Amino acid sequence: MKFDIITIFPNIFDGFLTESLLARAQKLGIIKIGIHNLRKWTTDRHQKVDDKPFGGGVGMVMKVEPIFKAVRSLRPDKKTRVILFSPRGKKLDQKTAKRLSKYQQLILICGRYEGVDERVAEYIANEVISIGDYVLNGGEVATIVVIEAVSRMIPGFIAKQESALKFDHAQYTRPEIVEIKKGGKIKRLKVPAVLLSGDHAKIEKWRKKHGALT
Ligand SMILES: C[S@@+](CC[C@H](N)C(=O)[O-])C[C@H]1O[C@@H](n2cnc3c(N)ncnc32)[C@H](O)[C@@H]1O
Numbered sequence: 001m002k003f004d005i006i007t008i009f010p011n012i013f014d015g016f017l018t019e020s021l022l023a024r025a026q027k028l029g030i031i032k033i034g035i036h037n038l039r040k041w042t043t044d045r046h047q048k049v050d051d052k053p054f055g056g057g058v059g060m061v062m063k064v065e066p067i068f069k070a071v072r073s074l075r076p077d078k079k080t081r082v083i084l085f086s087p088r089g090k091k092l093d094q095k096t097a098k099r100l101s102k103y104q105q106l107i108l109i110c111g112r113y114e115g116v117d118e119r120v121a122e123y124i125a126n127e128v129i130s131i132g133d134y135v136l137n138g139g140e141v142a143t144i145v146v147i148e149a150v151s152r153m154i155p156g157f158i159a160k161q162e163s164a165l166k167f168d169h170a171q172y173t174r175p176e177i178v179e180i181k182k183g184g185k186i187k188r189l190k191v192p193a194v195l196l197s198g199d200h201a202k203i204e205k206w207r208k209k210h211g212a213l214t
Contacts, residue, residue, distance in 0.1 A: 083129055
């Protein structure tokens with residue numbers, strides 16, 4: 001799987017994509033990540049990627065042509081999915097991440113400013129994704145979220161594939177009792193006794209009950 005990121009802030013990705021499991025997966029050739037500066041596909045001296053909105057309004061809008069050229073130069077084919085990020089897009093969930101993991105290439109377009117000329121959503125992107133009902137400064141954080149969620153669905157990315165899809169139950173580790181001072185009093189924080197019982201049927205039942213945080 002190849003992820004191709006189109007952004008005007010390529011340095012944002014430094015660090016995040018070169019640490020931990022994402023770094024390992026790239027070393028092993030499980031995933032590849034290309035970071036492309038959109039300004040490379042501009043033709044003017046100032047490398048302009050934005051312009052004023054038609055009809056008036058505040059701020060600037062990202063132009064179609066550099067994005068069109070960038071996507072075309074990354075040679076999308078039938079096994080490519082072109083994704084635009086927008087808070088108005090379809091909300092990302094686990095099912096979407098799994099579906100996207102079946103493509104050979106994802107081209108991820110990061111918006112900035114007041115957004116992206118709508119023709120990118122209409123004619124260039126295959127789908128428009130939001131990572132939640134809030135407005136971010138740009139699509140870069142959304143890109144990182146998608147890369148991480150999708151990568152976890154790719155065989156070999158994490159050691160125990162069965163844990164890739166699970167929304168885990170509550171977890172505890174050593175020590176069995178932790179003492180903390182709260183409001184001048186010592187509180188003893190204990191691990192639920194059932195988890196120390198060795199009774200696997202009871203543990204399984206407890207885990208099912210303690211799946212979601214409230
Ligand atoms: C400041 S936002 C633009 C907000 C604009 N009013 C709109 O509705 O698209 C700039 C860019 O950040 C990205 N973005 C912001 N919020 C997002 C979200 N919740 N999910 C995905 N991308 C988001 C998009 O790429 C967007 O074009």
